[in-house]
Amino acid sequence: MANFFGRGGDNSNTIIGIILLVLLLVFVGPNVLPGLIADTFPFIDEGVPCSRLRNAQNRSQHQSLIGRSSIDPITLRVEPDTVPQDTTSSLNIRIVVINNTIGTIPIIYDPNQVIVGDNGSSGVGIIITPATPLTTGANRQNQNINSFPEDQIRLLGPRQRCIHRLTFPANQIDQTIRTGSATAQAYYRVNTTGQNQGGNLIFPDQGLQIIQGGIVTSRAEIIPIASQAN
Numbered sequence: 001m002a003n004f005f006g007r008g009g010d011n012s013n014t015i016i017g018i019i020l021l022v023l024l025l026v027f028v029g030p031n032v033l034p035g036l037i038a039d040t041f042p043f044i045d046e047g048v049p050c051s052r053l054r055n056a057q058n059r060s061q062h063q064s065l066i067g068r069s070s071i072d073p074i075t076l077r078v079e080p081d082t083v084p085q086d087t088t089s090s091l092n093i094r095i096v097v098i099n100n101t102i103g104t105i106p107i108i109y110d111p112n113q114v115i116v117g118d119n120g121s122s123g124v125g126i127i128i129t130p131a132t133p134l135t136t137g138a139n140r141q142n143q144n145i146n147s148f149p150e151d152q153i154r155l156l157g158p159r160q161r162c163i164h165r166l167t168f169p170a171n172q173i174d175q176t177i178r179t180g181s182a183t184a185q186a187y188y189r190v191n192t193t194g195q196n197q198g199g200n201l202i203f204p205d206q207g208l209q210i211i212q213g214g215i216v217t218s219r220a221e222i223i224p225i226a227s228q229a230n
Contacts, residue, residue: 047096047097047098047160047161047162047163048160048162048163049162049163049164049165050097050109050111050124050154050162050163050164051111051164052162053109053154053155053156053162054154054155054157055150055151055153055154055155056106056150056153056154056155056206057150058150059106059150059153059194059196059203059206059207060196060197060198060201060202060203060204061201061202061203063104063106063202063203063207064103064104064105065103066101066102066103066104067101067103067104067105067106067207067210068103068203068207068210069103070101070103070105070210071210071212072210072211072212072216073099073100073101073103073105073210074097074098074099074100074105074107074156074188074210074211074216075098075100075216075218076095076096076097076098076186076187076188076216076217076218077095077096077098077186077218077219078093078094078095078096078126078184078185078186078218078219078220078221079093079094079095079096079221080092080093080094080184080221080222080223080224081093081094082224082225082226083173083177083178083180083223083224083225083226084170084173085226086170087170087173088170089170090167090168090169090170091134091167091168091170091172091173091177091223092165092166092167092168093126093165093166093168093184093223094163094164094165094166095114095124095126095163095164095165095166095186095218096161096162096163096186097109097124097156097161097162097163097164097188098161099156099157099158099159099160099161100159101158101159102158102159103158104155104156104157104158105155105156105210106153106154106155106156106206106207106208106210107124107153107154107155107156107188107190108122108123108124108142108148108152108153108188108190108208109123109124109152109153109154109164110123110140110152111164112138113138113139113140113152114126114136114138114164114166115136115138115139115140116128116134116135116136118187118189119140119141119143120143120189120191121140121141121142121143121189121191122140122142122143122148122189122190122191122192122208123140123142123188123189123190124164124186124187124188125140125186125187125188125189126166126184126185126186126187127184127185127186127187128182128183128184128223129182129183129185129220130176130181130182132172132174132176132177132182133172133174134168134172134173134177135168135172136166143191145192146192146194146195147192147194147195147196147197147206148194148206148208153194153206153208177223178225179225180222180223180224180225180227182222182223183220183221183222183223184220184221184223185217185218185219185220185221186217186218187215187216187217187218188211188215188216189214189215190208190209190210190211190214190215191214192208192209193205193206193207193208193209194206194207194208194209
């Protein structure tokens with residue numbers, strides 16, 4: 001059986017390397033490593049699809065106290081792909097939703113209700129400037145409700161991030177986009193804490209209003225054309 005500590009110089013370097021790797025994962029990993037991996041390996045997303053996040057269950061009884069006490073815990077990023085040069089390929093834009101805390105954060109999310117534009121409703125969306133024909137075909141009208149179905153509440157775990165991918169067909173890509181003049185900006189809006197129904201409640205609300213001002217936005221990013229991609 002080989003002696004792991006038999007060659008002092010080599011093995012001490014290995015041990016130091018392992019320790020440094022562990023420290024990197026602990027202190028840097030939650031914020032930097034997912035993006036670094038995605039940049040290094042373009043075929044790997046830095047988070048799970050948002051549609052695979054856990055659904056909320058029994059929010060009147062089960063919530064993260066850390067999540068409830070968090071202030072502005074969510075960060076958004078938008079990542080447009082390069083506009084395809086041919087007139088038959090689609091344009092892809094990713095929305096990254098990031099939980100910056102060590103608590104579990106609830107978000108309003110339905111993969112079929114991610115809209116282009118902001119109509120004042122609660123959920124995830126994207127704004128294209130100037131206005132273009134890009135549309136997801138989704139419709140979201142929840143402006144005046146005070147409680148959300150739990151299947152529309154998803155849970156972002158501690159330091160977790162998720163990806164929603166938008167695909168726009170070629171017939172929506174107009175000249176403004178093809179000349180590199182358009183920007184994309186993601187947003188998440190929530191208009192209410194959400195009221196839990198019934199008696200014997202531990203939590204009277206669904207714990208949703210954790211964003212100051214009710215909305216968080218990403219930085220606006222240019223939808224690049226080939227000459228801008230480099």
